[in-house]
Amino acid sequence: MTRSNPKTALTLSALVLAVSLGGCASPSSEGDFGNSVRAMIASQKYRPVGEEPPAVPTMDGARAAGSVERQRTAPPAPQRIYQGMGGAEL
Template identity: 80%
Template sequence: MKLINSKQQFVLSAIVVAVSLGGCASPSSEWDFGNSVRTMVASQKYVPPGQEPPAIPTMDGARAAGAVERNRTAAPAPQRIYEGMGGAEL
C-alpha cells in the first residue's frame, strides 16, 4: 500500500523547494549593507554641538586644469639641499 502517490510527492517536493529558496531571498539584507559599520563609527565620534569641523575645501575643474597646465609649462624650481638635511653634506 502506497501512502503518497507521485502527484502528491511532486507537490510536496515543490513546496519544500519553494520554502527553502524563500529563506535565501532576503531583500532587506541588501538595503542594510554597511549600516552596522557606519553606526559603529558614528558612535565612536563625539563632536560637541557647534564645534563641527569646517568643510573641506574643494577644487573645481577650471582651477585643476590651470594647475596641471602650469605644471606642464613652467620650469621647475631649483632644488636646494642644505647641510644636515637628509644626510646630504656639502
C-alpha cells in the same frame, strides 16, 4: 498493498520541499547594511551639538588649468639636498 500514484508522490515531495525551505527564509537585512559600521565611527568622533567640520576647499576649472599651465612652462625650482637626506652627502 496498494500502489501509490506517481503524481501524488511528486506532489507530496514538492510540498515537503517547499515547507522545509520555508524555514530557511529570513527577512532581508540589506536596508541595515553598514549601519553598525557607521554607528561605530560616529561614536568615536566627538562633535559638540551644532558644530560641523569646516568645508573642504575646492578648486574651479580656471584655477586648475592655470596651475597645469604653470607646471608646463615654468622652469623647475632648484632643489636643496641636505646632509643625511637619502644618503646624499654634499
